[in-house]
Amino acid sequence: MIKAPNNVGPYLGGIGIAVTTVFAVGIVGSAPAVAQVEACPSGWSKSQEAKGYQMCTSNLSVIGASAVQIVDLKAGARIVIGSELKSGSGTAAAKYVTRTADEWWNFMLNYTSSPTGAPLQAVVNASFFMDPDSSITRLSFAQKKNNYVETSGQGCYFDFQTGQDCTRPDQWGKRKLGFYQNGEKALIKDYTYNGWDYRTTVNYMSDVSYGLVGYGPNSGPTTGNGRRTYVGGKDTDSDGALDRLYILTTVDEISREKAIEIMTQRFGTNSNIQFDGGGSTQLKSRTYSFGSKGCFTPLGCRKVPNVLAIYAAS
Numbered sequence: 001m002i003k004a005p006n007n008v009g010p011y012l013g014g015i016g017i018a019v020t021t022v023f024a025v026g027i028v029g030s031a032p033a034v035a036q037v038e039a040c041p042s043g044w045s046k047s048q049e050a051k052g053y054q055m056c057t058s059n060l061s062v063i064g065a066s067a068v069q070i071v072d073l074k075a076g077a078r079i080v081i082g083s084e085l086k087s088g089s090g091t092a093a094a095k096y097v098t099r100t101a102d103e104w105w106n107f108m109l110n111y112t113s114s115p116t117g118a119p120l121q122a123v124v125n126a127s128f129f130m131d132p133d134s135s136i137t138r139l140s141f142a143q144k145k146n147n148y149v150e151t152s153g154q155g156c157y158f159d160f161q162t163g164q165d166c167t168r169p170d171q172w173g174k175r176k177l178g179f180y181q182n183g184e185k186a187l188i189k190d191y192t193y194n195g196w197d198y199r200t201t202v203n204y205m206s207d208v209s210y211g212l213v214g215y216g217p218n219s220g221p222t223t224g225n226g227r228r229t230y231v232g233g234k235d236t237d238s239d240g241a242l243d244r245l246y247i248l249t250t251v252d253e254i255s256r257e258k259a260i261e262i263m264t265q266r267f268g269t270n271s272n273i274q275f276d277g278g279g280s281t282q283l284k285s286r287t288y289s290f291g292s293k294g295c296f297t298p299l300g301c302r303k304v305p306n307v308l309a310i311y312a313a314s
Contacts (some may be wrong), residue, residue: 052077052313076313122285139211178208232269
């Protein structure tokens, strides 16, 4: 929501689907049962599984309500950015349609084709953004899809207590999540530059076909406890790139330190990025949903401008 992300990570290249283009429904049938990607750690249990994909949900008495999705890019599973650009393409003023996770789930099923030919497994909120109560809004940081930087992002964060606005967009560390090589590989690395010039943004997103920016795992303006969305990764074949990604979504409010502990100690990730949290935190999958329980606003689910859409391997 209004918070600005610090860290961006590679988006699987080649699989980002421009949600602005309408396709016939491309999800057919269901993925065959497959050996799990890896065992869920102690205190977690498997709640969903498909080829190259697994979801572990937490034992409430151990960690509180949380889910971690494991996406094996090397096995052929893919993650794409679900978003619909409405205006201002390529500028900081670019605006995006907002939807709840349930609405994004239906949108991705009905208006986009699967990058793998296998079913959609889940959608989860992604970027920080401005104007959380609007039907269209601006992203706080850059987004790249189909080799094109759609927005350089506002780079703003307004703190009602301090009155801080857009004067120092680089005061918190940011990271990039990016995908390349047809989505087989991913990167999570620092995204630091002075100012938010569009051409500079292009240079810092030039190594990926699809990318988002968020905060570093332990940076950003929000401290204390809150609902969290983190993405982490592993390099299972030691080639210098991430080929297995982990997406943490929490219903209960936890600290950043707790989120990092879950990612690094329970799931063994060695690279992490923080995406939007709080009332934006929501997850919709084939078997699991934070739905009304996870949206936490008097009016129901908060509408978000983009999601990570996860597909099983073919």
